[in-house]
Amino acid sequence: MRSSLECLPCLVRQAMEAASRAARDEAETEALLRKIMKRLSRMDFGEPPPVVARDIHRLIRSATGVDDPYGPEKARFNAMALELLPSFEKTIASSPDPFAAALRLAVAGNVIDLGAKGDLTEREAFDSVAHAMEEPLEGDLEGFRASALTAKKILYLADNAGEIVFDRPLLGALPPGRVTVAVRGGPVINDAVMADAGAAGIPGIVPVIDNGSDAPGTILRDCGASFRKTFRSADCIIAKGQGNYETLCDEDAPLWFLFKVKCVTVAGHCGMEIGAHAVISRQAAGK
Protein backbone atom coordinates (compact mmCIF):
# COMPACT_ATOMS: atom_id res chain seq x y z
CA MET A 1 0.00 0.00 0.00
CA ARG A 2 1.00 3.64 -0.47
CA SER A 3 2.34 5.71 2.39
CA SER A 4 0.15 8.56 3.57
CA LEU A 5 1.07 12.05 4.65
CA GLU A 6 0.13 10.96 8.18
CA CYS A 7 3.11 8.55 8.04
CA LEU A 8 5.54 11.49 8.14
CA PRO A 9 5.20 12.59 11.80
CA CYS A 10 5.23 8.93 12.84
CA LEU A 11 8.40 8.17 10.85
CA VAL A 12 10.08 11.23 12.37
CA ARG A 13 9.15 10.12 15.89
CA GLN A 14 10.41 6.59 15.18
CA ALA A 15 13.65 8.01 13.74
CA MET A 16 14.13 10.28 16.76
CA GLU A 17 13.71 7.37 19.15
CA ALA A 18 16.07 5.08 17.25
CA ALA A 19 18.66 7.86 16.73
CA SER A 20 18.59 8.74 20.46
CA ARG A 21 19.27 5.12 21.36
CA ALA A 22 22.12 4.70 18.87
CA ALA A 23 23.90 8.06 19.11
CA ARG A 24 26.62 8.80 21.65
CA ASP A 25 25.18 12.21 22.56
CA GLU A 26 22.54 14.75 21.63
CA ALA A 27 24.78 16.44 19.04
CA GLU A 28 25.11 13.16 17.14
CA THR A 29 21.35 12.55 17.40
CA GLU A 30 20.69 16.05 16.04
CA ALA A 31 23.06 15.53 13.11
CA LEU A 32 21.36 12.22 12.30
CA LEU A 33 17.91 13.79 12.43
CA ARG A 34 18.96 16.55 10.02
CA LYS A 35 20.03 13.88 7.51
CA ILE A 36 16.79 11.96 8.08
CA MET A 37 14.61 15.05 7.56
CA LYS A 38 16.39 15.59 4.23
CA ARG A 39 15.82 11.96 3.28
CA LEU A 40 12.12 12.29 4.20
CA SER A 41 11.81 15.42 2.05
CA ARG A 42 12.41 13.08 -0.93
CA MET A 43 10.17 10.27 0.34
CA ASP A 44 8.30 8.25 -2.30
CA PHE A 45 4.70 8.13 -1.06
CA GLY A 46 3.96 5.48 -3.70
CA GLU A 47 5.94 2.97 -1.60
CA PRO A 48 4.76 1.44 1.69
CA PRO A 49 6.15 3.08 4.87
CA PRO A 50 8.64 0.24 5.67
CA VAL A 51 10.66 1.20 2.55
CA VAL A 52 11.64 4.61 3.89
CA ALA A 53 11.81 3.23 7.46
CA ARG A 54 14.39 0.69 6.22
CA ASP A 55 16.51 3.53 4.77
CA ILE A 56 16.22 5.63 7.94
CA HIS A 57 17.30 2.78 10.21
CA ARG A 58 20.14 1.83 7.85
CA LEU A 59 21.36 5.41 7.97
CA ILE A 60 21.27 5.39 11.80
CA ARG A 61 23.13 2.08 12.02
CA SER A 62 25.81 3.00 9.50
CA ALA A 63 26.41 6.52 10.89
CA THR A 64 26.67 5.38 14.51
CA GLY A 65 28.21 1.93 14.03
CA VAL A 66 25.53 0.61 16.40
CA ASP A 67 24.24 -2.50 14.69
CA ASP A 68 21.18 -3.12 16.86
CA PRO A 69 19.97 -0.06 18.83
CA TYR A 70 17.02 -2.02 20.25
CA GLY A 71 19.10 -5.08 21.26
CA PRO A 72 18.68 -4.67 25.05
CA GLU A 73 14.90 -4.04 24.76
CA LYS A 74 14.48 -7.09 22.54
CA ALA A 75 16.26 -9.29 25.08
CA ARG A 76 14.13 -7.90 27.91
CA PHE A 77 10.85 -8.37 26.04
CA ASN A 78 11.81 -11.94 25.04
CA ALA A 79 12.69 -12.83 28.63
CA MET A 80 9.54 -11.36 30.12
CA ALA A 81 7.33 -13.00 27.48
CA LEU A 82 8.95 -16.37 28.23
CA GLU A 83 8.20 -15.92 31.92
CA LEU A 84 4.52 -15.23 31.19
CA LEU A 85 4.04 -17.85 28.49
CA PRO A 86 3.18 -20.80 30.80
CA SER A 87 0.21 -18.99 32.33
CA PHE A 88 -1.13 -18.09 28.86
CA GLU A 89 -0.60 -21.71 27.76
CA LYS A 90 -2.77 -22.86 30.67
CA THR A 91 -5.54 -20.41 29.70
CA ILE A 92 -5.38 -21.66 26.10
CA ALA A 93 -5.41 -25.36 27.09
CA SER A 94 -8.49 -24.89 29.27
CA SER A 95 -10.31 -22.78 26.65
CA PRO A 96 -13.33 -24.30 24.83
CA ASP A 97 -11.61 -23.40 21.52
CA PRO A 98 -7.81 -23.66 22.00
CA PHE A 99 -7.07 -22.78 18.33
CA ALA A 100 -9.00 -19.49 18.62
CA ALA A 101 -7.41 -18.77 22.01
CA ALA A 102 -3.90 -19.36 20.57
CA LEU A 103 -4.78 -17.07 17.65
CA ARG A 104 -6.01 -14.38 20.07
CA LEU A 105 -2.70 -14.54 21.94
CA ALA A 106 -0.68 -14.30 18.71
CA VAL A 107 -2.60 -11.18 17.66
CA ALA A 108 -2.54 -9.70 21.18
CA GLY A 109 1.27 -10.15 21.24
CA ASN A 110 1.47 -7.69 18.35
CA VAL A 111 1.02 -4.90 20.90
CA ILE A 112 4.80 -5.26 21.55
CA ASP A 113 5.76 -2.83 18.80
CA LEU A 114 8.41 -0.25 19.63
CA GLY A 115 7.96 1.22 16.15
CA ALA A 116 4.42 2.29 17.01
CA LYS A 117 5.13 3.24 20.64
CA GLY A 118 8.82 3.63 21.46
CA ASP A 119 8.37 4.21 25.19
CA LEU A 120 6.31 1.07 25.74
CA THR A 121 7.32 -0.54 29.03
CA GLU A 122 7.32 -4.29 29.65
CA ARG A 123 4.57 -3.85 32.24
CA GLU A 124 2.32 -1.91 29.82
CA ALA A 125 2.98 -4.44 27.08
CA PHE A 126 2.09 -7.47 29.14
CA ASP A 127 -0.93 -5.87 30.79
CA SER A 128 -2.09 -5.13 27.24
CA VAL A 129 -1.43 -8.68 26.08
CA ALA A 130 -3.37 -10.13 29.04
CA HIS A 131 -6.22 -7.69 28.46
CA ALA A 132 -6.13 -8.26 24.71
CA MET A 133 -6.63 -11.99 25.20
CA GLU A 134 -10.23 -11.01 26.08
CA GLU A 135 -10.66 -8.87 22.94
CA PRO A 136 -12.81 -10.23 20.14
CA LEU A 137 -11.04 -10.88 16.83
CA GLU A 138 -12.27 -8.89 13.84
CA GLY A 139 -12.22 -10.26 10.32
CA ASP A 140 -12.52 -13.89 9.33
CA LEU A 141 -11.46 -16.30 12.08
CA GLU A 142 -13.22 -19.28 10.46
CA GLY A 143 -11.72 -18.55 7.03
CA PHE A 144 -8.28 -18.41 8.62
CA ARG A 145 -8.84 -21.63 10.56
CA ALA A 146 -9.95 -23.50 7.43
CA SER A 147 -6.98 -22.24 5.35
CA ALA A 148 -4.40 -22.85 8.04
CA LEU A 149 -5.57 -26.33 9.05
CA THR A 150 -5.77 -27.64 5.47
CA ALA A 151 -2.59 -26.02 4.10
CA LYS A 152 0.33 -28.18 2.96
CA LYS A 153 3.08 -25.56 3.29
CA ILE A 154 2.67 -22.74 5.78
CA LEU A 155 5.06 -19.80 5.95
CA TYR A 156 4.73 -17.81 9.18
CA LEU A 157 6.22 -14.29 8.98
CA ALA A 158 7.11 -13.25 12.52
CA ASP A 159 7.10 -9.63 13.57
CA ASN A 160 8.63 -8.40 16.85
CA ALA A 161 10.85 -9.71 19.63
CA GLY A 162 8.76 -10.66 22.66
CA GLU A 163 5.72 -11.05 20.39
CA ILE A 164 7.40 -14.05 18.75
CA VAL A 165 7.21 -15.92 22.10
CA PHE A 166 3.43 -15.50 22.01
CA ASP A 167 3.34 -17.03 18.52
CA ARG A 168 4.34 -20.39 20.03
CA PRO A 169 0.85 -21.67 20.98
CA LEU A 170 -0.49 -20.85 17.50
CA LEU A 171 2.54 -22.51 15.86
CA GLY A 172 1.78 -25.58 18.00
CA ALA A 173 -1.87 -25.56 16.85
CA LEU A 174 -0.96 -25.61 13.13
CA PRO A 175 -0.57 -28.94 11.25
CA PRO A 176 2.73 -30.53 12.39
CA GLY A 177 5.57 -30.69 9.87
CA ARG A 178 4.08 -28.08 7.57
CA VAL A 179 5.19 -24.77 9.11
CA THR A 180 8.30 -22.63 8.57
CA VAL A 181 8.83 -19.41 10.52
CA ALA A 182 10.67 -16.49 8.89
CA VAL A 183 12.31 -13.61 10.75
CA ARG A 184 13.99 -10.42 9.46
CA GLY A 185 17.46 -10.83 7.94
CA GLY A 186 18.94 -7.99 10.01
CA PRO A 187 18.09 -5.81 13.01
CA VAL A 188 15.54 -3.01 12.52
CA ILE A 189 13.61 -1.41 15.41
CA ASN A 190 12.52 -4.28 17.70
CA ASP A 191 11.70 -6.70 14.86
CA ALA A 192 12.64 -10.31 15.59
CA VAL A 193 15.82 -11.70 13.97
CA MET A 194 17.26 -15.22 14.16
CA ALA A 195 18.66 -14.66 17.67
CA ASP A 196 15.19 -13.68 18.94
CA ALA A 197 13.63 -16.77 17.38
CA GLY A 198 16.32 -18.78 19.20
CA ALA A 199 15.68 -17.00 22.52
CA ALA A 200 11.95 -17.63 22.06
CA GLY A 201 12.57 -21.36 21.55
CA ILE A 202 11.02 -21.42 18.07
CA PRO A 203 13.67 -23.70 16.44
CA GLY A 204 12.63 -26.46 18.89
CA ILE A 205 9.09 -26.35 17.44
CA VAL A 206 9.42 -25.56 13.70
CA PRO A 207 12.21 -24.67 11.26
CA VAL A 208 13.23 -20.99 11.16
CA ILE A 209 14.66 -19.08 8.19
CA ASP A 210 15.50 -15.41 7.74
CA ASN A 211 14.20 -13.28 4.89
CA GLY A 212 17.55 -11.69 4.02
CA SER A 213 16.23 -8.15 4.44
CA ASP A 214 16.55 -5.44 7.09
CA ALA A 215 13.18 -3.77 6.41
CA PRO A 216 10.46 -3.60 9.12
CA GLY A 217 8.10 -5.47 6.81
CA THR A 218 8.50 -7.86 3.89
CA ILE A 219 9.72 -6.08 0.76
CA LEU A 220 9.98 -9.07 -1.55
CA ARG A 221 12.46 -7.50 -4.00
CA ASP A 222 14.78 -6.94 -0.98
CA CYS A 223 14.52 -10.49 0.31
CA GLY A 224 16.90 -13.35 -0.40
CA ALA A 225 16.24 -15.76 -3.30
CA SER A 226 15.80 -18.73 -0.97
CA PHE A 227 13.20 -16.85 1.13
CA ARG A 228 11.36 -15.78 -2.03
CA LYS A 229 11.23 -19.41 -3.17
CA THR A 230 9.71 -20.50 0.16
CA PHE A 231 7.25 -17.58 -0.07
CA ARG A 232 6.17 -18.54 -3.59
CA SER A 233 5.76 -22.23 -2.78
CA ALA A 234 3.65 -21.74 0.37
CA ASP A 235 -0.09 -22.29 0.14
CA CYS A 236 -0.75 -20.35 3.33
CA ILE A 237 1.32 -17.35 4.44
CA ILE A 238 0.59 -15.99 7.89
CA ALA A 239 1.93 -12.43 8.15
CA LYS A 240 2.14 -10.80 11.57
CA GLY A 241 2.05 -7.05 12.21
CA GLN A 242 1.31 -3.81 10.39
CA GLY A 243 4.68 -3.72 8.60
CA ASN A 244 3.96 -7.02 6.88
CA TYR A 245 0.43 -5.84 6.04
CA GLU A 246 1.73 -2.59 4.56
CA THR A 247 4.30 -4.33 2.37
CA LEU A 248 2.33 -7.44 1.31
CA CYS A 249 -1.34 -6.37 1.11
CA ASP A 250 -1.10 -5.87 -2.68
CA GLU A 251 0.86 -9.10 -3.27
CA ASP A 252 -0.82 -11.91 -5.24
CA ALA A 253 -0.27 -14.70 -2.69
CA PRO A 254 -2.32 -16.83 -0.22
CA LEU A 255 -1.83 -14.38 2.63
CA TRP A 256 -3.49 -13.98 6.02
CA PHE A 257 -2.67 -10.87 8.04
CA LEU A 258 -2.76 -11.01 11.85
CA PHE A 259 -2.19 -7.68 13.61
CA LYS A 260 -3.37 -5.03 15.98
CA VAL A 261 -4.47 -1.89 14.10
CA LYS A 262 -2.27 0.95 15.39
CA CYS A 263 -2.59 3.97 13.11
CA VAL A 264 -5.08 5.93 10.99
CA THR A 265 -3.36 4.99 7.74
CA VAL A 266 -3.69 1.23 8.21
CA ALA A 267 -7.13 1.64 9.85
CA GLY A 268 -8.31 3.55 6.78
CA HIS A 269 -6.83 0.97 4.40
CA CYS A 270 -8.23 -2.16 6.09
CA GLY A 271 -11.51 -0.59 7.18
CA MET A 272 -11.14 -1.36 10.88
CA GLU A 273 -10.84 0.91 13.90
CA ILE A 274 -7.56 1.69 15.68
CA GLY A 275 -7.14 -0.95 18.39
CA ALA A 276 -8.93 -3.71 16.44
CA HIS A 277 -7.42 -7.20 16.52
CA ALA A 278 -7.45 -8.10 12.84
CA VAL A 279 -7.53 -11.45 11.02
CA ILE A 280 -7.69 -10.45 7.34
CA SER A 281 -7.21 -12.49 4.17
CA ARG A 282 -5.34 -11.03 1.20
CA GLN A 283 -8.66 -10.99 -0.68
CA ALA A 284 -10.25 -8.80 2.00
CA ALA A 285 -7.22 -6.48 2.48
CA GLY A 286 -7.92 -2.89 1.46
CA LYS A 287 -11.40 -3.72 0.19
Next chain:
Amino acid sequence: MRSSLECLPCLVRQAMEAASRAARDEAETEALLRKIMKRLSRMDFGEPPPVVARDIHRLIRSATGVDDPYGPEKARFNAMALELLPSFEKTIASSPDPFAAALRLAVAGNVIDLGAKGDLTEREAFDSVAHAMEEPLEGDLEGFRASALTAKKILYLADNAGEIVFDRPLLGALPPGRVTVAVRGGPVINDAVMADAGAAGIPGIVPVIDNGSDAPGTILRDCGASFRKTFRSADCIIAKGQGNYETLCDEDAPLWFLFKVKCVTVAGHCGMEIGAHAVISRQAAGK
Protein backbone atom coordinates in the same frame (compact mmCIF):
# COMPACT_ATOMS: atom_id res chain seq x y z
CA MET B 1 13.97 28.10 25.90
CA ARG B 2 15.73 25.84 23.41
CA SER B 3 13.79 23.45 21.18
CA SER B 4 14.26 19.77 21.86
CA LEU B 5 14.56 16.88 19.44
CA GLU B 6 11.10 15.82 20.64
CA CYS B 7 9.75 19.02 19.03
CA LEU B 8 10.48 17.64 15.55
CA PRO B 9 7.70 15.01 15.24
CA CYS B 10 5.26 17.48 16.79
CA LEU B 11 6.21 20.26 14.36
CA VAL B 12 5.83 17.83 11.44
CA ARG B 13 2.35 16.80 12.64
CA GLN B 14 1.35 20.43 13.08
CA ALA B 15 2.67 21.27 9.60
CA MET B 16 0.83 18.33 8.07
CA GLU B 17 -2.45 19.41 9.64
CA ALA B 18 -2.07 23.05 8.59
CA ALA B 19 -0.89 22.12 5.08
CA SER B 20 -3.86 19.76 4.61
CA ARG B 21 -6.26 22.54 5.56
CA ALA B 22 -4.68 25.13 3.28
CA ALA B 23 -3.79 23.06 0.20
CA ARG B 24 -6.21 22.48 -2.68
CA ASP B 25 -5.39 18.77 -2.91
CA GLU B 26 -3.08 16.06 -1.64
CA ALA B 27 -0.43 16.78 -4.28
CA GLU B 28 -0.13 20.37 -3.07
CA THR B 29 0.00 19.19 0.57
CA GLU B 30 2.76 16.73 -0.34
CA ALA B 31 4.81 19.41 -2.13
CA LEU B 32 4.44 21.71 0.88
CA LEU B 33 5.54 18.98 3.28
CA ARG B 34 8.66 18.27 1.21
CA LYS B 35 9.65 21.94 1.53
CA ILE B 36 8.87 21.90 5.27
CA MET B 37 10.97 18.77 5.88
CA LYS B 38 13.89 20.53 4.17
CA ARG B 39 13.35 23.63 6.31
CA LEU B 40 13.26 21.42 9.44
CA SER B 41 16.54 19.75 8.42
CA ARG B 42 18.14 23.17 9.01
CA MET B 43 16.21 23.94 12.23
CA ASP B 44 18.07 25.94 14.89
CA PHE B 45 17.48 24.02 18.12
CA GLY B 46 18.90 26.99 20.07
CA GLU B 47 15.67 28.89 19.31
CA PRO B 48 12.28 28.17 20.93
CA PRO B 49 9.86 26.03 18.84
CA PRO B 50 7.58 28.98 17.82
CA VAL B 51 10.43 30.40 15.70
CA VAL B 52 10.47 27.49 13.27
CA ALA B 53 6.67 27.10 13.61
CA ARG B 54 6.32 30.73 12.45
CA ASP B 55 8.43 29.97 9.36
CA ILE B 56 6.50 26.79 8.58
CA HIS B 57 3.12 28.49 8.78
CA ARG B 58 4.37 31.47 6.73
CA LEU B 59 5.53 29.05 4.07
CA ILE B 60 2.11 27.35 4.02
CA ARG B 61 0.24 30.66 3.79
CA SER B 62 2.45 32.13 1.08
CA ALA B 63 2.56 28.96 -1.05
CA THR B 64 -1.22 28.39 -0.93
CA GLY B 65 -2.44 31.98 -0.76
CA VAL B 66 -4.68 30.88 2.14
CA ASP B 67 -4.19 33.59 4.73
CA ASP B 68 -5.91 31.88 7.64
CA PRO B 69 -6.23 28.07 7.32
CA TYR B 70 -7.82 27.80 10.78
CA GLY B 71 -10.32 30.67 10.22
CA PRO B 72 -13.47 28.50 10.29
CA GLU B 73 -12.34 26.57 13.42
CA LYS B 74 -11.50 29.81 15.21
CA ALA B 75 -14.99 31.20 14.50
CA ARG B 76 -16.63 27.96 15.70
CA PHE B 77 -14.60 27.81 18.91
CA ASN B 78 -15.32 31.50 19.66
CA ALA B 79 -19.05 31.01 19.13
CA MET B 80 -19.26 27.88 21.25
CA ALA B 81 -17.20 29.44 24.06
CA LEU B 82 -19.52 32.47 24.06
CA GLU B 83 -22.52 30.18 24.40
CA LEU B 84 -20.99 28.44 27.42
CA LEU B 85 -19.55 31.53 29.12
CA PRO B 86 -22.69 32.53 31.11
CA SER B 87 -22.84 29.18 32.92
CA PHE B 88 -19.13 29.43 33.83
CA GLU B 89 -19.71 33.02 35.00
CA LYS B 90 -22.44 31.77 37.36
CA THR B 91 -20.11 29.11 38.80
CA ILE B 92 -17.42 31.74 39.32
CA ALA B 93 -19.80 34.25 40.97
CA SER B 94 -21.07 31.65 43.44
CA SER B 95 -17.56 30.37 44.24
CA PRO B 96 -16.04 31.14 47.67
CA ASP B 97 -12.99 32.58 45.85
CA PRO B 98 -14.14 34.13 42.54
CA PHE B 99 -10.61 35.35 41.62
CA ALA B 100 -9.21 31.81 41.89
CA ALA B 101 -12.21 30.39 40.01
CA ALA B 102 -11.75 32.94 37.19
CA LEU B 103 -8.05 32.04 37.07
CA ARG B 104 -8.91 28.33 36.89
CA LEU B 105 -11.22 28.98 33.92
CA ALA B 106 -8.55 31.04 32.13
CA VAL B 107 -6.01 28.21 32.51
CA ALA B 108 -8.58 25.53 31.68
CA GLY B 109 -9.43 27.43 28.45
CA ASN B 110 -5.86 26.80 27.30
CA VAL B 111 -6.94 23.27 26.39
CA ILE B 112 -8.30 24.82 23.13
CA ASP B 113 -4.99 24.48 21.30
CA LEU B 114 -5.10 23.16 17.75
CA GLY B 115 -1.30 23.31 17.63
CA ALA B 116 -1.05 20.62 20.31
CA LYS B 117 -4.05 18.58 19.12
CA GLY B 118 -5.24 19.40 15.61
CA ASP B 119 -8.27 17.12 15.62
CA LEU B 120 -9.70 18.54 18.84
CA THR B 121 -13.48 18.79 18.52
CA GLU B 122 -15.58 21.53 20.14
CA ARG B 123 -17.27 18.91 22.32
CA GLU B 124 -13.94 17.50 23.58
CA ALA B 125 -12.63 20.98 24.20
CA PHE B 126 -15.58 22.14 26.26
CA ASP B 127 -15.89 18.90 28.20
CA SER B 128 -12.22 19.38 29.05
CA VAL B 129 -12.74 23.01 30.06
CA ALA B 130 -15.66 22.07 32.34
CA HIS B 131 -13.69 19.20 33.84
CA ALA B 132 -10.56 21.35 34.15
CA MET B 133 -12.45 23.92 36.22
CA GLU B 134 -12.26 21.28 38.98
CA GLU B 135 -8.49 20.76 38.54
CA PRO B 136 -6.17 22.21 41.17
CA LEU B 137 -3.76 24.90 39.99
CA GLU B 138 -0.06 24.10 40.31
CA GLY B 139 2.53 26.76 41.02
CA ASP B 140 1.99 29.97 42.91
CA LEU B 141 -1.64 31.12 42.93
CA GLU B 142 -1.10 33.49 45.87
CA GLY B 143 2.03 35.03 44.35
CA PHE B 144 0.09 35.63 41.15
CA ARG B 145 -2.87 37.12 43.00
CA ALA B 146 -0.64 39.53 44.92
CA SER B 147 1.27 40.64 41.78
CA ALA B 148 -1.83 41.02 39.63
CA LEU B 149 -3.96 42.87 42.19
CA THR B 150 -1.24 45.41 43.07
CA ALA B 151 0.13 46.04 39.56
CA LYS B 152 -0.21 49.45 37.94
CA LYS B 153 0.11 48.36 34.29
CA ILE B 154 -0.92 44.84 33.34
CA LEU B 155 -0.26 43.40 29.87
CA TYR B 156 -2.31 40.25 29.18
CA LEU B 157 -0.93 38.14 26.29
CA ALA B 158 -3.84 36.13 24.91
CA ASP B 159 -3.30 32.77 23.28
CA ASN B 160 -5.98 30.97 21.24
CA ALA B 161 -9.39 31.71 19.73
CA GLY B 162 -12.14 30.27 21.93
CA GLU B 163 -9.77 30.32 24.89
CA ILE B 164 -9.81 34.14 24.78
CA VAL B 165 -13.54 34.09 25.66
CA PHE B 166 -12.67 32.23 28.86
CA ASP B 167 -10.15 34.96 29.75
CA ARG B 168 -13.04 37.41 30.28
CA PRO B 169 -13.84 36.55 33.92
CA LEU B 170 -10.16 36.88 34.90
CA LEU B 171 -9.86 40.17 32.98
CA GLY B 172 -12.91 41.38 34.94
CA ALA B 173 -11.27 40.35 38.24
CA LEU B 174 -8.10 42.38 37.59
CA PRO B 175 -7.84 46.04 38.77
CA PRO B 176 -10.04 48.19 36.49
CA GLY B 177 -8.33 50.59 34.10
CA ARG B 178 -4.94 48.91 34.35
CA VAL B 179 -5.15 46.04 31.85
CA THR B 180 -4.30 45.84 28.13
CA VAL B 181 -4.83 42.62 26.16
CA ALA B 182 -2.48 41.76 23.29
CA VAL B 183 -3.25 39.31 20.48
CA ARG B 184 -1.07 38.03 17.62
CA GLY B 185 -0.43 40.43 14.73
CA GLY B 186 -1.36 37.86 12.06
CA PRO B 187 -3.04 34.46 11.76
CA VAL B 188 -1.04 31.39 12.81
CA ILE B 189 -2.66 28.06 13.74
CA ASN B 190 -5.71 28.90 15.91
CA ASP B 191 -4.03 31.74 17.81
CA ALA B 192 -6.30 34.69 18.54
CA VAL B 193 -5.93 37.81 16.36
CA MET B 194 -7.77 41.14 16.62
CA ALA B 195 -10.92 39.74 14.99
CA ASP B 196 -11.09 36.97 17.61
CA ALA B 197 -10.71 39.47 20.44
CA GLY B 198 -13.61 41.39 18.84
CA ALA B 199 -15.74 38.24 18.50
CA ALA B 200 -14.98 37.42 22.15
CA GLY B 201 -16.14 40.87 23.26
CA ILE B 202 -12.79 41.82 24.81
CA PRO B 203 -12.69 45.44 23.50
CA GLY B 204 -15.84 46.14 25.55
CA ILE B 205 -13.92 45.25 28.73
CA VAL B 206 -10.31 46.38 28.23
CA PRO B 207 -8.20 47.90 25.41
CA VAL B 208 -6.78 45.41 22.89
CA ILE B 209 -3.57 45.78 20.88
CA ASP B 210 -1.80 43.40 18.52
CA ASN B 211 1.84 42.41 18.85
CA GLY B 212 2.71 42.89 15.18
CA SER B 213 4.00 39.34 14.77
CA ASP B 214 2.68 36.14 13.20
CA ALA B 215 4.53 33.71 15.50
CA PRO B 216 2.61 31.27 17.75
CA GLY B 217 4.28 32.81 20.80
CA THR B 218 5.87 36.17 21.60
CA ILE B 219 9.22 36.61 19.84
CA LEU B 220 10.04 40.13 21.03
CA ARG B 221 12.46 40.97 18.19
CA ASP B 222 9.61 40.14 15.75
CA CYS B 223 7.04 42.30 17.50
CA GLY B 224 6.13 45.91 16.64
CA ALA B 225 7.85 48.81 18.42
CA SER B 226 4.62 49.99 20.02
CA PHE B 227 3.93 46.50 21.45
CA ARG B 228 7.50 46.27 22.75
CA LYS B 229 7.08 49.62 24.51
CA THR B 230 3.89 48.40 26.23
CA PHE B 231 5.68 45.16 27.15
CA ARG B 232 8.65 47.01 28.69
CA SER B 233 6.48 49.46 30.65
CA ALA B 234 4.20 46.82 32.21
CA ASP B 235 4.79 45.82 35.82
CA CYS B 236 2.81 42.59 35.44
CA ILE B 237 2.70 40.55 32.21
CA ILE B 238 0.28 37.65 32.15
CA ALA B 239 1.27 35.25 29.35
CA LYS B 240 -1.17 32.54 28.33
CA GLY B 241 -0.20 29.22 26.72
CA GLN B 242 2.89 27.12 26.02
CA GLY B 243 3.97 29.24 23.02
CA ASN B 244 4.28 32.33 25.20
CA TYR B 245 6.10 30.29 27.87
CA GLU B 246 8.54 28.88 25.32
CA THR B 247 9.38 32.29 23.85
CA LEU B 248 9.38 34.42 27.05
CA CYS B 249 10.61 32.17 29.88
CA ASP B 250 14.18 33.51 29.56
CA GLU B 251 13.08 37.17 29.28
CA ASP B 252 13.98 39.57 32.09
CA ALA B 253 10.45 40.91 32.73
CA PRO B 254 7.71 40.69 35.41
CA LEU B 255 6.05 37.68 33.78
CA TRP B 256 3.43 35.20 34.97
CA PHE B 257 2.76 32.17 32.80
CA LEU B 258 -0.70 30.56 32.79
CA PHE B 259 -1.01 27.38 30.75
CA LYS B 260 -1.87 23.74 30.55
CA VAL B 261 1.29 21.59 30.21
CA LYS B 262 0.92 19.65 26.94
CA CYS B 263 4.27 18.12 25.98
CA VAL B 264 7.36 16.45 27.44
CA THR B 265 9.63 19.33 26.43
CA VAL B 266 7.72 22.00 28.37
CA ALA B 267 6.98 19.55 31.21
CA GLY B 268 10.72 18.88 31.55
CA HIS B 269 11.55 22.59 31.43
CA CYS B 270 8.99 23.78 34.00
CA GLY B 271 9.19 20.71 36.23
CA MET B 272 5.49 19.85 36.08
CA GLU B 273 3.65 16.83 34.69
CA ILE B 274 1.85 16.78 31.34
CA GLY B 275 -1.74 17.86 32.04
CA ALA B 276 -0.83 20.19 34.93
CA HIS B 277 -2.57 23.58 35.10
CA ALA B 278 0.36 25.89 35.68
CA VAL B 279 0.66 29.33 37.29
CA ILE B 280 4.39 30.07 37.14
CA SER B 281 6.33 33.29 37.71
CA ARG B 282 9.30 34.17 35.51
CA GLN B 283 11.54 33.62 38.53
CA ALA B 284 10.30 30.05 38.91
CA ALA B 285 10.31 29.21 35.16
CA GLY B 286 12.79 26.51 34.23
CA LYS B 287 14.15 26.25 37.77
